[in-house]
Amino acid sequence: MFGLGMPELIVILVIIVIIFGAGKLPEIGSGIGQGIKNFKKATQDADKQEKIEGKNKEGGSGSA
DSSP states (O other), X not given: OTTOOHHHHHHHHHHXXXXXXXXXXXXXXXXXXHHHHHHHHHHXXXXXXXXXXXXXXXXXXXXX
């Protein structure tokens, strides 16, 4: 995972706790989780829309 080992991840976590404080970590985690969820939903919706448009082009009148 990007060449990061356990010691590097621990140092990053400690820096985040120092900057934001332990009380803000659940809020930050929740926000990141919702952002990822929304991103996945948007990409899935875009894929579905592309498939629908592709089917509509195939089923057209045949003149291009």
